Each structure stands twice: as C-alpha cells, then as structure tokens.
Amino acid sequence: MQQTAGGSARQERKIGRQIVLPFSKAFEIAWKGIRIRIWRSLITMSGIVLAIAFLMSVWTSGVFDRTMRNVPESNELYPLVQGALAAQAIAGGGARIRCAVLEQRPSADAASVQAGESIRRFLESQEAFWVERAPEADSLIELLRAEGETRPNVLIAVGLPGTLFEPNVAGALESFVLGGGSLLVYGTEGAGAREPGALANILPALPATGTFSVSGGDIVRDPKAAQVGWQSHPAAEFSETTGNAGAQELATSAGHAVAWSQKFGTGTVTWYVAAPSSAEDPNVISWFVRGQGADAGSETASGASSPLARLIARAAGASNARRDMRGVWLVTLSLMVSVVGITNAMLMSVTERFREIGTMKCLGALDKFVVKLFLIESSLQGVAGSLAGAIIGFLLAFVRALFTFHVKDLETGKSYWLALRFLPVLSLLEWVAVALAVGIVLSIVAAIYPAIRAARMEPVQAMRVEA
Amino acid sequence: MAGTQTVERDTELQTVVRTKDVKRVYRMGKVEVHALKGITLDIRTGEYVSIMGPSGSGKTTLFNMIGALDKPTSGQVYIDEVDVAQLDAYELAWLRCRKIGYIFQTFNLIPVMSALENVTLPMTFAGLTTDEARDKGMDLLDQVGLAERYDHKPFELSGGQQQRVAIARAMANSPSIILADEPTGNLDLATGKEIIQILGEMNKHQGVTIITATHDIKMLSASDRIIWVRDGRLAKIERREDLDIQIGSIGGDAEGGVEATLRGMGEPEEGEAPPPEK
Numbered sequence: 001m002q003q004t005a006g007g008s009a010r011q012e013r014k015i016g017r018q019i020v021l022p023f024s025k026a027f028e029i030a031w032k033g034i035r036i037r038i039w040r041s042l043i044t045m046s047g048i049v050l051a052i053a054f055l056m057s058v059w060t061s062g063v064f065d066r067t068m069r070n071v072p073e074s075n076e077l078y079p080l081v082q083g084a085l086a087a088q089a090i091a092g093g094g095a096r097i098r099c100a101v102l103e104q105r106p107s108a109d110a111a112s113v114q115a116g117e118s119i120r121r122f123l124e125s126q127e128a129f130w131v132e133r134a135p136e137a138d139s140l141i142e143l144l145r146a147e148g149e150t151r152p153n154v155l156i157a158v159g160l161p162g163t164l165f166e167p168n169v170a171g172a173l174e175s176f177v178l179g180g181g182s183l184l185v186y187g188t189e190g191a192g193a194r195e196p197g198a199l200a201n202i203l204p205a206l207p208a209t210g211t212f213s214v215s216g217g218d219i220v221r222d223p224k225a226a227q228v229g230w231q232s233h234p235a236a237e238f239s240e241t242t243g244n245a246g247a248q249e250l251a252t253s254a255g256h257a258v259a260w261s262q263k264f265g266t267g268t269v270t271w272y273v274a275a276p277s278s279a280e281d282p283n284v285i286s287w288f289v290r291g292q293g294a295d296a297g298s299e300t301a302s303g304a305s306s307p308l309a310r311l312i313a314r315a316a317g318a319s320n321a322r323r324d325m326r327g328v329w330l331v332t333l334s335l336m337v338s339v340v341g342i343t344n345a346m347l348m349s350v351t352e353r354f355r356e357i358g359t360m361k362c363l364g365a366l367d368k369f370v371v372k373l374f375l376i377e378s379s380l381q382g383v384a385g386s387l388a389g390a391i392i393g394f395l396l397a398f399v400r401a402l403f404t405f406h407v408k409d410l411e412t413g414k415s416y417w418l419a420l421r422f423l424p425v426l427s428l429l430e431w432v433a434v435a436l437a438v439g440i441v442l443s444i445v446a447a448i449y450p451a452i453r454a455a456r457m458e459p460v461q462a463m464r465v466e467a
Numbered sequence: 468m469a470g471t472q473t474v475e476r477d478t479e480l481q482t483v484v485r486t487k488d489v490k491r492v493y494r495m496g497k498v499e500v501h502a503l504k505g506i507t508l509d510i511r512t513g514e515y516v517s518i519m520g521p522s523g524s525g526k527t528t529l530f531n532m533i534g535a536l537d538k539p540t541s542g543q544v545y546i547d548e549v550d551v552a553q554l555d556a557y558e559l560a561w562l563r564c565r566k567i568g569y570i571f572q573t574f575n576l577i578p579v580m581s582a583l584e585n586v587t588l589p590m591t592f593a594g595l596t597t598d599e600a601r602d603k604g605m606d607l608l609d610q611v612g613l614a615e616r617y618d619h620k621p622f623e624l625s626g627g628q629q630q631r632v633a634i635a636r637a638m639a640n641s642p643s644i645i646l647a648d649e650p651t652g653n654l655d656l657a658t659g660k661e662i663i664q665i666l667g668e669m670n671k672h673q674g675v676t677i678i679t680a681t682h683d684i685k686m687l688s689a690s691d692r693i694i695w696v697r698d699g700r701l702a703k704i705e706r707r708e709d710l711d712i713q714i715g716s717i718g719g720d721a722e723g724g725v726e727a728t729l730r731g732m733g734e735p736e737e738g739e740a741p742p743p744e745k
Binding site: 015016017018019021025029032033035036037355356358359360361362363364365366367458459460 | 531536537547549554556557558560561562563564565566569571573575577578579580588589591592593594636
C-alpha cells in the first residue's frame with residue numbers, strides 16, 4: 001500500500017482542499033438515519049402531523065361549507081337572503097329578526113333539498129326560524145297576522161310555493177309588508193304549473209310605489225309606479241356602522257331612498273326583495289333588487305349601485321371575513337407551535353448524536369455537509385408528516401361534513417348524504433398540495449437552528465467518553 | 468529506532484508531526500487553566516508513539532493538537548511541515564479525511580451503517596466511486612479479519628470487532644498518521660492485545676505512523692517511543708529498548724507499574740498532585 005504523503009522531500013503543496021460532496025450522498029446518509037431512528041423520527045413528525053391535520057381539517061370544512069352553499073340555486077340566493085335580513089335590520093330599528101321561510105314541497109331532488117338545507121343552516125346562523133314546509137293558506141295567513149314574538153318580520157318564499165298564489169294570501173302579504181315586514185320571493189317562473197306572469201299578480205296587491213312587475217321574463221315598469229330613479233339623500237352619510245344603533249340612524253335618515261338594479265338577467269329566475277325603507281313611514285317601500293348573470297354568487301352587490309345595497313352587501317361580507325380571519329389566526333398559531341416543537345426535538349437529537357457528528361467531522365465531513373444532513377432529515381420527516389396530517393385532517397373534516405350535511409326528507413323518509421354528492425375533489429387536491437408544501441417548508445425552517453448547532457460542533461467532541 | 472518502512476522512499480526519515488513550544492490555555496469562567504505549558508517534540512514517519520500520563524496531565528490536549536482537532540494558544544503544530552493553524556476549514560477537513568485516521572475509545576462507528584459502509588464512508592468523503600470504495604473496503608475488512616461480517620451493523624458486533632472495523636475505517640484513505648485515543652480503553656485484556664497487535668502490524672507493514680494516547684501498559688511493548696506528559700509538560704521520552712519491562716513493573720521498581728515511573732518523575736509542582744490512574 002502506498003503512503004500518500006510524508007517522506008517526500010519535494011516541496012509541493014501537501015494539503016489539499018476537501019471536495020463538496022454531491023447532494024445525493026447527504027440524502028443517502030440522512031435516509032438511512034431516519035429508518036434506523038424511526039421512533040425518534042415519529043415523535044419529531046407528530047408535531048407536523050397534528051398541525052397539518054388541523055390546517056387541513058379547517059380548510060376542508062371550509063371547502064365543504066362553501067360547496068354546500070354553492071349550488072346554483074342558492075348561489076345568488078344567499079346574498080339576497082342576507083340583503084333581506086339586513087334591510088330588515090336597518091328598517092326594523094333593532095327589532096330582532098324573525099325569518100320565516102316557505103318552501104315548495106314536495107322536494108323533487110337532492111339539489112332542491114340541498115338548497116333548502118343550506119338556507120336553513122344559514123338562517124340558523126342568523127338566529128332566524130324556519131318553517132319546514134309550505135303551510136296551508138290559512139296557517140300562512142295566521143302566521144303573517146300573528147302578534148308579538150311569533151310573527152316573522154322577514155318572509156322568504158323559495159321555489160314559488162303554491163300557497164303564495166292563493167286568493168287571501170295576497171291581502172295578508174300586503175298587510176305584512178306594510179306592517180314593516182320584508183318579503184323575498186325567489187323562484188322560477190314558468191316552471192311547473194306556474195304560468196308566466198303569475199307572480200305579477202301578487203305585486204299589484206302591494207302599494208304602487210316603486211313596483212315592478214314581471215311578464216314573461218322581462219321587466220316592465222309599472223306605469224303606476226312613482227318616478228324611477230335614484231333619490232340620493234343629502235344626508236346620505238351611509239356610515240360603516242352596521243350595528244343596530246347605526247341602522248336606526250340610517251333608517252331615519254334614508255327617508256325615501258329607492259334602490260334597484262337596472263340590470264336583469266334573462267334567465268327564468270326572478271326575485272324581489274321588498275322592504276320598508278323607513279321605520280316611520282312604512283307606506284314607502286324600497287326595493288332592493290339584485291342582478292343576475294356574471295355577478296351571481298359574488299358577495300358585493302355590483303349589479304346594484306345603491307349605497308344602501310352596497311352597505312348591505314358589505315355588512316354581509318364583513319362578518320364572513322371576520323370569521324375567516326379567526327380561522328387563519330388559529331391555524332397560524334398552531335403551525336408556529338409545531339415549528340417550535342420540531343426545533344426542540346431536533347435539538348435533542350443533535351445533543352444525543354454528538355459523537356456521530358464529531359466522528360463524521362473527523363472523517364472529513366465539512367460543516368455544510370452536516371447542515372445538509374439535518375435539513376434533509378427534517379424535510380423528509382416534513383413530507384411524511386404532512387402527508388399523514390393531510391389525510392387525517394381531510395378524513396376528520398369529511399366525516400364531520402358527512403354527518404352535518406345529512407338531510408332526511410321527513411315526508412319520503414329518503415336520506416341524502418350531501419357531502420358525498422358534492423365532493424370537491426379538485427379543490428381538495430389543491431389543498432393537499434398546499435398543505436404538503438407548507439409542511440415541508442416549516443420542517444426545514446424549524447431545522448435550521450439545530451442544523452447550525454450540529455455543524456458548529458467541534459470534532460473533538462467525538463472523543464468525549466461520557467454523554 | 469523507528470519502525471521499518473517496506474515502501475521504497477528516501478532513506479532520510481522525515482518528521483511527520485512536529486510541535487514547537489505549544490501552549491494551550493482554557494478559560495473556564497474566570498479561571499485560566501494552562502493545559503499545555505510549552506511542549507516541543509517531533510514524531511518521525513513510521514514511528515509508533517505512545518503518549519502517556521495521568522489524567523489532567525495535558526495528554527489529551529496534546530493529543531488533540533497533534534491530531535488537528537484543536538489549535539494551540541501559542542506555538543505551532545506542523546503536520547508534514549505545514550502549520551495547522553494556517554489551514555482553513557476545507558483544508559482541515561481534507562487533512563482529517565486523507566492524512567489522519569482516527570480511532571476512538573468508544574469506537575464511534577456510525578450506528579445506522581453496516582461495517583462496510585462505515586469503512587467506506589471516509590472514502591466517500593474523499594470522492595471515491597461506490598465500486599472503488601467497496602473493493603477497497605472489503606480488502607481492509609479482510610485485513611482486520613472481518614470480511615464475513617461486512618454487512619453487520621455495529622450493534623451486531625462485539626467491542627473488539629467494532630474496534631477492528633474502526634481500524635479498517637481509519638486506514639480507509641491510506642493516511643500517513645493514525646491517531647488512537649485509548650483504543651483499548653473499553654476492551655478486555657485478550658481483545659486489547661488483539662487490537663494492539665493489529666495496530667503493530669499496520670505500523671510495520673504499511674509504514675503508518677501511529678500515535679496513541681493511552682493508559683494501557685500493554686501498549687508499551689509495541690511502541691517505539693513513549694512520551695510521558697505530566698502537568699502540561701514533557702516529563703520524559705523513553706525508547707522501547709530503554710524500558711525494563713518486567714511482569715507487573717517498569718523500571719525495576721519494587722512497587723512496579725506506571726505509578727512508580729510517574730512518581731519517579733519528580734515532585735509535584737505548585738501544590739498540584741494529580742492522582743495517577745491505573
């Protein structure tokens with residue numbers, strides 16, 4: 001065996017420079033390390049697993065919730081419902097909103113069931129109450145004429161329930177609206193047994209001011225209507241406040257504000273909201289009408305250019321945003337906690353492996369190599385942990401959604417597992433990819449400090465006899 | 468005399484390690500500890516040198532200096548006539564990879580790797596391909612008699628076997644120096660003897676310079692020179708022929724043993740009387 005150096009009298013440069021090893025070598029050694037130290041790796045990973053599972057379940061729940069609400073029928077319905085509720089809140093001067101919903105029965109398919117289900121859920125979140133099925137004309141009239149706490153102040157009719165078209169109901173509706181209630185009628189004209197223009201028959205019963213009638217899908221201005229157009233109010237400091245105190249102020253200052261949209265869709269869906277614009281003068285009715293088409297589903301009432309409408313839309317949007325912010329904050333916090341946990345676990349690992357690290361340096365490992373080792377180890381753990389966490393998180397949220405969005409039609413006894421029907425696969429895959437990326441990045445970030453500590457270790461540490 | 472070289476080389480023996488008035492001071496809080504108080508020595512190529520001394524004598528510190536594991540506070544350490552303090556991190560890594568092989572008391576094999584992988588690890592750091600490394604590694608394992616255990620992990624090997632793998636690893640890149648820190652410290656009598664024998668063979672047949680720091684008197688008979696360190700200074704340098712090794716004693720003292728020799732080195736200085744070990 002040759003000696004590589006020493007013993008030669010030549011004055012050549014005897015000390016070379018250590019080469020930087022390829023990434024694959026560090027990967028090899030790191031991979032072996034994880035497999036052998038599998039328990040320690042699992043403990044380190046558990047932090048990421050939990051955080052990503054939490055993240056994933058929050059996201060997935062959100063996706064399911066939005067998807068459940070995002071069926072075509074309820075797409076534009078939500079803002080309308082919100083609009084009606086908000087209009088009532090403003091006009092009602094702080095009185096508690098009691099919303100009754102009439103539904104067309106029997107429900108034909110899962111989509112309608114879902115639409116109804118989502119409305120019910122939404123209303124529950126607004127503390128409104130729900131009338132399960134279209135009552136007979138008599139009971140509806142009774143409902144509308146009730147006194148005190150049981151009387152609704154918002155009535156939403158979905159799918160043009162037949163009850164609306166009964167003779168005496170029109171009168172009850174009229175006094176309902178005049179008495180300060182808000183009416184939202186939402187349905188498909190021409191569908192089923194409704195002949196075009198049937199809806200228009202309800203409207204003449206209501207006061208002429210600002211009335212629109214519908215005929216065959218087109219909007220025809222009622223010639224009896226008062227002037228059409230904006231009535232901008234000078235004191236229109238439509239403030240940002242959405243609390244009831246502000247609403248009261250708003251209501252009194254709004255006066256005879258009239259709001260409507262110039263743009264209507266050509267589809268067969270028509271809708272109206274009628275709400276009193278003033279608590280003092282309920283004879284004046286303001287209409288809040290929203291456009292369809294491209295704006296459908298958006299939170300801002302871009303079709304309506306009224307400040308009031310915008311205010312309503314913004315109020316509706318704001319509460320959603322607040323809810324989202326809280327979610328984001330929670331998730332961020334949990335991720336930060338897991339980063340700290342990983343750093344801790346890795347520091348322990350570095351301390352325990354002092355001999356190994358010192359020995360490697362005695363064998364010629366550069367500091368950079370040691371850093372790479374630990375970063376690779378951590379990112380591998382991040383991948384595994386994120387995958388596990390994403391799967392766990394998704395499963396948890398899915399099971400919850402499965403049972404939450406389960407509707408049983410009391411009449412037919414049929415069960416609808418809505419979560420299965422509307423599984424948002426593409427969205428979820430996106431989120432899994434994002435969760436993976438987040439997990440890996442966090443694992444690497446968490447490992448930076450321990451890796452640097454390991455790299456700074458002196459080779460002489462390997463000599464230590466005691467731990 | 469120094470060990471024989473079987474390789475053809477210049478007849479003039481070179482100094483592979485040289486220290487010049489090396490001092491090392493540690494600061495522990497407010498206290499200064501003078502671990503080395505100025506040691507000058509040289510070790511020639513192909514020698515088998517043992518550094519001996521009680522705990523706290525600076526033996527380990529001197530050992531670390533020679534092995535480029537630590538830098539002196541003052542003075543110089545030359546490895547192959549190159550001042551170690553002038554080297555940057557890359558050069559130091561190269562040095563540790565190619566020029567010096569380390570053997571530890573606690574064996575220090577990488578637990579996640581097999582014997583062969585442990586032996587070939589330094590070759591990987593030296594840039595050898597996997598095939599070259601494997602062949603060379605198997606050859607080395609064969610030399611230490613562990614060829615059939617090449618795929619065993621360290622926990623599947625006995626202490627003596629681990630140390631043999633460690634020796635094979637230390638020889639991986641054909642270094643000029645092997646540094647062994649208490650190589651027999653964790654081994655029993657018989658196994659220790661085996662290890663010392665293997666080291667001796669490496670020294671004789673491969674011409675590797677071997678520097679050990681040890682308490683083990685079995686090492687004495689294998690060494691060409693023994694460097695006694697006491698209280699941060701060189702106490703004595705003996706050559707093997709000069710030793711009078713009798714069973715259980717050195718130097719013909721009736722009490723015998725290393726302790727006698729150490730006591731014979733003079734009175735303790737400055738009130739310090741480190742207790743001799745073993």
